[in-house]
Amino acid sequence: MPAAIDIRSVHKRYGSFEALRGVSLQIGQGEFFGLLGPNGAGKTSLISIVAGLNRPSSGDVRVMGHDVVADYRAARRSLGVVPQELVFDPFFTVRETLRLTSGYYGLRRNDAWIDEILGNLDLSGKADSNMRSLSGGMKRRVLVAQALVHRPPVIVLDEPTAGVDVELRQTLWRFVRRLNREGHTIVLTTHYLEEAQELCGRIAMLKQGRVIACEPTARLLGRFGGGTLRLRLSGAPLPEGVRALLAGEPAADGRIALRLEDWAGLEPLLARLREAGCRIDEMELVHTDLEDVFVKMMADAPAPAGAEVAEASR
Amino acid sequence: MTGFLTLLHKEVLRFWKVSVQTVAAPVLTAVLYLLVFSQALAAHVQPFPGVSYVSFLVPGLVMMSVLQNAFANASSSLIQSKVTGNLVFVLLPPLAPIELFGAYVLAAVVRGLAVGAGVLAVTAWFAPPTFAAPGWILVFAVLGSAILGTMGLIGGIWAEKFDQIAMFQNFLIMPATFLAGVFYSVHSLPAFWQSVSHLNPFFYMVDGFRYGFFGQSDVPPATSLAVVLATLAIAACAALRMLHTGWRIRH
Numbered sequence: 169m170p171a172a173i174d175i176r177s178v179h180k181r182y183g184s185f186e187a188l189r190g191v192s193l194q195i196g197q198g199e200f201f202g203l204l205g206p207n208g209a210g211k212t213s214l215i216s217i218v219a220g221l222n223r224p225s226s227g228d229v230r231v232m233g234h235d236v237v238a239d240y241r242a243a244r245r246s247l248g249v250v251p252q253e254l255v256f257d258p259f260f261t262v263r264e265t266l267r268l269t270s271g272y273y274g275l276r277r278n279d280a281w282i283d284e285i286l287g288n289l290d291l292s293g294k295a296d297s298n299m300r301s302l303s304g305g306m307k308r309r310v311l312v313a314q315a316l317v318h319r320p321p322v323i324v325l326d327e328p329t330a331g332v333d334v335e336l337r338q339t340l341w342r343f344v345r346r347l348n349r350e351g352h353t354i355v356l357t358t359h360y361l362e363e364a365q366e367l368c369g370r371i372a373m374l375k376q377g378r379v380i381a382c383e384p385t386a387r388l389l390g391r392f393g394g395g396t397l398r399l400r401l402s403g404a405p406l407p408e409g410v411r412a413l414l415a416g417e418p419a420a421d422g423r424i425a426l427r428l429e430d431w432a433g434l435e436p437l438l439a440r441l442r443e444a445g446c447r448i449d450e451m452e453l454v455h456t457d458l459e460d461v462f463v464k465m466m467a468d469a470p471a472p473a474g475a476e477v478a479e480a481s482r
Numbered sequence: 483m484t485g486f487l488t489l490l491h492k493e494v495l496r497f498w499k500v501s502v503q504t505v506a507a508p509v510l511t512a513v514l515y516l517l518v519f520s521q522a523l524a525a526h527v528q529p530f531p532g533v534s535y536v537s538f539l540v541p542g543l544v545m546m547s548v549l550q551n552a553f554a555n556a557s558s559s560l561i562q563s564k565v566t567g568n569l570v571f572v573l574l575p576p577l578a579p580i581e582l583f584g585a586y587v588l589a590a591v592v593r594g595l596a597v598g599a600g601v602l603a604v605t606a607w608f609a610p611p612t613f614a615a616p617g618w619i620l621v622f623a624v625l626g627s628a629i630l631g632t633m634g635l636i637g638g639i640w641a642e643k644f645d646q647i648a649m650f651q652n653f654l655i656m657p658a659t660f661l662a663g664v665f666y667s668v669h670s671l672p673a674f675w676q677s678v679s680h681l682n683p684f685f686y687m688v689d690g691f692r693y694g695f696f697g698q699s700d701v702p703p704a705t706s707l708a709v710v711l712a713t714l715a716i717a718a719c720a721a722l723r724m725l726h727t728g729w730r731i732r733h
Binding site: 253 | 566
């Protein structure tokens with residue numbers, strides 16, 4: 169069974185700027201995959217190459233086993249892309265837009281499926297409205313619908329919930345989850361880390377055009393296991409040996425945050441605090457979430473230039 | 483095939499939905515040219531023996547409208563899609579370069595012929611046309627609009643902003659059509675300018691088209707046909723090459 173998306177050593181240069189510096193990723197069929205990274209990390213460049221909107225400077229990409237350049241017809245038929253930009257054609261209604269998109273994919277009579285997509289995205293009432301008259305959120309739903317008209321096995325959503333209200337987010341995720349259960353591969357880029365944490369089975373992190381992590385979500389979170397202990401103390405100052413665990417400055421109300429690598433360290437820590445004469449007035453345990461991991465990964469990952477030197481000296 | 487037909491349908495709908503601006507307005511412009519020029523020049527010019535200036539002018543104006551609108555259709559559709567970003571809707575699906583080419587160019591031909599037919603219908607009221615060789619009329623109208631549609635496609639691919647398209651139109655297409663013998667017979671020009679005119683492929687489009695009305699022309703229609711076909715072949719190869727490499731549309 170070919171990978172849903174197989175990216176091998178993809179480089180992309182725009183003049184002297186190198187947007188992608190050797191990205192390799194294999195995304196299996198049926199996965200719900202997250203692609204994370206700060207702005208400018210190369211997420212959209214990578215997706216554009218997978219979609220055939222851009223060409224790689226070197227390296228190859230296959231979608232369901234079809235090369236996106238040499239066998240672009242089969243590759244594009246296998247792929248549905250929701251672009252990040254809120255684009256639309258002002259000449260047409262929602263239904264006309266979806267019929268045209270179906271036609272571009274070679275489908276003539278597609279209204280039953282179009283109606284089903286419209287229903288699932290709460291768009292049925294807008295089918296005959298002109299695209300111009302729709303709100304931003306509604307236009308976003310139409311873009312999602314357009315990506316699905318040809319029932320692609322692989323669906324890529326490039327920041328689909330940027331600037332979108334809660335209701336659409338929920339509608340969208342319910343529908344996308346269903347598609348994933350039915351066997352569609354989903355690739356998602358997002359800035360909302362809690363979304364990726366909740367939805368994605370595996371996550372890759374991009375930084376400055378390189379993959380700095382690619383692991384199952386649970387393992388990625390586990391790499392930074394334990395969590396944070398928030399405390400408000402009175403009685404005695406924080407003992408010297410515990411200060412190393414401090415995460416950041418104390419809050420305005422005097423609360424402090426201590427990092428715990430492992431929950432097994434909790435009881436010994438509390439014992440040390442009691443020995444030092446500290447009284448715990450308030451305590452809160454916070455599990456590591458993807459946001460912490462993300463911030464830590466982005467801060468820790470070696471600068472790409474350094475990585476190149478390291479590789480060269482090996 | 484369905485993909486190509488859908489894109490063609492969409493491109494035709496695109497101008498047809500705003501036909502007051504894309505068809506009626508150019509017809510009115512052509513009629514104004516006819517009124518003004520025939521008033522100013524009819525008494526002074528007789529380009530072909532036995533043909534009045536107004537009768538001579540009508541095919542020229544029809545062809546000028548055909549050419550300019552064919553160019554405008556392809557170029558404005560592309561540049562609008564590029565600027566608004568909705569070009570992705572045709573770049574994401576599995577459409578081959580030849581399908582994109584065929585759809586944009588044929589839609590331009592449809593618009594060119596629609597405007598041309600409109601101009602002819604309205605101007606017939608001022609100067610009833612003669613149809614000496616109607617087959618040539620159709621051949622040159624189709625080929626001429628296909629060339630200009632292809633040039634519109636090239637211009638649309640090349641341009642990144644509206645003013646670049648306007649530049650292409652104002653500094654290349656407009657002069658080439660105006661100097662193609664729309665308003666005069668090149669035989670009335672000094673020898674030097676006559677030979678310059680013969681270097682302009684637009685001249686052959688207009689001249690061959692006019693032959694279809696009068697059975698008379700500055701050069702034989704077969705010569706014009708050869709030049710027009712060669713021009714179309716060169717322009718089509720260039721456009722297909724651009725679409726194939728993705729120049730300026732797939733980065």
